[in-house]
Amino acid sequence: MTAALKAAFGKANITPEETMPLQGYDPRQFTADPATDILDQLYARIAVFDDGESRCVMVGPDCCLTNEDFVQVPDPSGRPRLYRGFGSTFPPGTRRLWAEAAGIAEDRVSVNATHTHSAPVHFGEKYTTRIRDKIRELTHSLAPVRLRVGTGVCSISANRRPALKANDALPVDRTLRVLVFESIDGKPVGSIVNCAVHPTMLWNKANRISSEMVGLAMNAIENDYGNGFVSLFLQGFTGDVGPLLCGPTSGMTEDTYPFVVEAGRRLHGDIAEATRRMEPVASVPLRAMRTNVRLPAVTGFHRPHLDVVLMAIRMGDLAILSASGEIFNGYVDKIKPRSPFAYTLFSSLANGYTGYLPTAEAFRDGLGGYELRTTPFTESACEPFTDASVRLLEKLMG
Numbered sequence: 072m073t074a075a076l077k078a079a080f081g082k083a084n085i086t087p088e089e090t091m092p093l094q095g096y097d098p099r100q101f102t103a104d105p106a107t108d109i110l111d112q113l114y115a116r117i118a119v120f121d122d123g124e125s126r127c128v129m130v131g132p133d134c135c136l137t138n139e140d141f142v143q144v145p146d147p148s149g150r151p152r153l154y155r156g157f158g159s160t161f162p163p164g165t166r167r168l169w170a171e172a173a174g175i176a177e178d179r180v181s182v183n184a185t186h187t188h189s190a191p192v193h194f195g196e197k198y199t200t201r202i203r204d205k206i207r208e209l210t211h212s213l214a215p216v217r218l219r220v221g222t223g224v225c226s227i228s229a230n231r232r233p234a235l236k237a238n239d240a241l242p243v244d245r246t247l248r249v250l251v252f253e254s255i256d257g258k259p260v261g262s263i264v265n266c267a268v269h270p271t272m273l274w275n276k277a278n279r280i281s282s283e284m285v286g287l288a289m290n291a292i293e294n295d296y297g298n299g300f301v302s303l304f305l306q307g308f309t310g311d312v313g314p315l316l317c318g319p320t321s322g323m324t325e326d327t328y329p330f331v332v333e334a335g336r337r338l339h340g341d342i343a344e345a346t347r348r349m350e351p352v353a354s355v356p357l358r359a360m361r362t363n364v365r366l367p368a369v370t371g372f373h374r375p376h377l378d379v380v381l382m383a384i385r386m387g388d389l390a391i392l393s394a395s396g397e398i399f400n401g402y403v404d405k406i407k408p409r410s411p412f413a414y415t416l417f418s419s420l421a422n423g424y425t426g427y428l429p430t431a432e433a434f435r436d437g438l439g440g441y442e443l444r445t446t447p448f449t450e451s452a453c454e455p456f457t458d459a460s461v462r463l464l465e466k467l468m469g
Contacts, residue, residue, distance in 0.1 A: 076354040076386065077121045078216045078252050079209035080261030080301035082114045083201040085132060087191050087280065094135035094160070095188020095271065101278040103191070110273075110281040110328060113190055115202045116289070116303040118261060119173060119209045120386070122357035127179045127384055128169060128206055129263075131303035133282040134190045136160045136424045137182045137395075143373065144426035149444040151371040157424060158192055160184075165199050166422070172207040178361040181382050181393055183421040186306045187270045189281040214254060218354035218386060220414055221249040223345030225266035227284065227334050230400070231313030232433070233440030235271075236321065243267070243312050244403045248416050249345045250389070259296050264289065264342055265391075265416045267307030267400055272314050272334060274327045281328070284314070287335030292342055305418040310397040310427050311442055352414065353387030360467050361422075364459035366452035377447055380422045381460060385467045389414040392460060393421035394428075397442070401430035402457060409461045411468040428456060 087105055092098035103109070113133040120127050136142075139161050146153040161182075170177040225247040229237035247266040253259050270283030282289075285304045292302045316330045363378040380395040390412040398419040407415050427446040434443070434450040 074122050074124070074355045075215045076218065076357060077213040078261065079119045079212045079214065080117065080252070081205045081209050082116045082301050083205045084112060085115050085194055085198045085201065086113045091191035093189060093278065094192045095190070096277055098192045103278050103280045105280070108279045110279050111286055113280065113282055113286070116301050117202065117205055117209060118263070118303055119206065119213060120357055121213050122355045125357045125359065126173060126175050127181070127357065127359040128173045128175065129303060129384070130169065130180065130182045130202060131305065132182070132184060133187050133286050134160055134184050134194065135186055135188055137184045137420060137422055138424040139163045139165055142424050144447050145369065145372070145445050147441060147445050154373065155445070160192070161194055161199055162196060168199065168203050169206055172203045173210055179359045181359070181384060181421060183305050183393060183418050185270065185282065185285050185304050186309065186420050187281065187283040187286060189273045189277070189279060189283060216252040216254060216260060216354070218352050218389070219251045219253065219349040220352045220389065221251065221345035221347070221349040223247040223249070223341055223348070225268060225338065226341050227315045227337050228266065228268040228312050229315045230311055231269065232311050232442065233438040235313060235441055237313060237315050243400050247341055247345055248414065249342055249349070251346060251349060259300055261300060262292065262302040263305060264292070264302055265305040265307055265418065267309040267312040269309050269313045272316060272327055272331045275323065275325060281331065284331050284334035284338055287332060288338040288342060291335065291339040295343070305391065305416065306420055308398040308400045308402055308417045308419050310399040310419065310429065311433065312400050352389055355387050356385065358385040358467055359383070360463060362459070362463055364456060366455060367449050368447050369449050372447055377425050379425050379428070379456065381463050382422055383463050383467045388412060389416070390464055390467060391416045391418060392464060393418040395421060395423035396425040396428045398428050399430045399433055401432060405457045406460050410464045412464065415464065428452065
């Protein structure tokens with residue numbers, strides 16, 4: 072009997088019910104009160120996949136980061152031995168908890184933040200337990216699916232260097248992929264959307280809860296399909312990619328939430344356009360692999376290296392490569408031509424946080440910028456990261 076991919080999709084509401092500091096900018100300055108400051112509901116969208124031999128879980132929470140431990144990166148001031156700290160987004164052991172709910176090893180769980188900057192610093196046990204319970208529920212509702220892939224363009228993405236503003240003079244990969252999973256009788260049950268754009272549009276005021284344009288677009292897709300359809304968003308290699316419309320450095324003084332809504336509408340349109348050009352793709356075998364690549368840190372950093380977490384999930388002719396840092400978009404052009412897969416999707420801010428990783432070109436172009444001031448890595452980290460990513464994809468192909 073030919074193996075078939077089974078899948079189940081669901082989501083858990085993780086909108087904060089307590090006053091919370093927000094992660095995206097400065098938690099000491101921006102705190103949201105759920106009684107007055109919630110613009111959009113936050114969700115953790117979940118997909119469980121199983122081909123009879125292997126099982127893996129993808130969790131896509133509306134949050135900024137995915138770390139379970141305290142992280143330090145260089146301070147934006149650029150002063151040596153001064154650091155910016157990030158508290159844990161989830162309690163230690165959260166991935167293990169979710170893995171146990173699915174009956175799998177921890178390295179078969181991938182947690183991919185949407186990277187909204189308008190979500191809490193920390194999600195405690197009350198919220199992670201909701202996700203655990205939903206994962207356990209989904210393992211009992213797995214059903215055979217077929218996979219189709221659509222390709223389009225993300226119209227709201229732009230390179231944001233060096234001033235955190237849209238800069239058309241610098242290139243950016245705007246590829247948008249939509250994976251649609253259908254039941255054997257053709258009913259859509261869930262999707263995965265992947266493109267690169269920083270959700271940093273909400274401003275004036277920044278102390279409000281929002282899933283940003285990516286979450287609004289997922290809501291719209293889910294409403295289009297109805298019947299419990301769930302769409303995960305995988306943030307692409309977005310280290311130097313920002314929104315085209317506006318952001319905190321735009322100089323605007325009015326409330327920018329209407330621009331968030333407009334960007335969500337445009338992204339929804341981009342996704343809908345991509346689904347008009349879908350083709351079937353083999354979805355088995357299902358495989359997941361995870362490794363750490365040790366990369367050198369800048370001189371004067373509090374440690375000589377950082378371990379970037381790489382995870383790759385294979386579904387037949389398609390692979391999803393995830394990395395724990397804010398990876399510069401230029402790595403797509405370095406890795407994709409060397410990938411053995413017909414389709415390779417790229418996701419950052421997954422399974423931990425290790426700061427910005429610029430490309431060698433960005434280290435050398437003299438433009439500098441926020442990302443270059445805060446990266447913990449040296450230029451000598453670029454080639455090892457690329458090579459390790461390619462090796463993982465090759466190993467996954469077997």
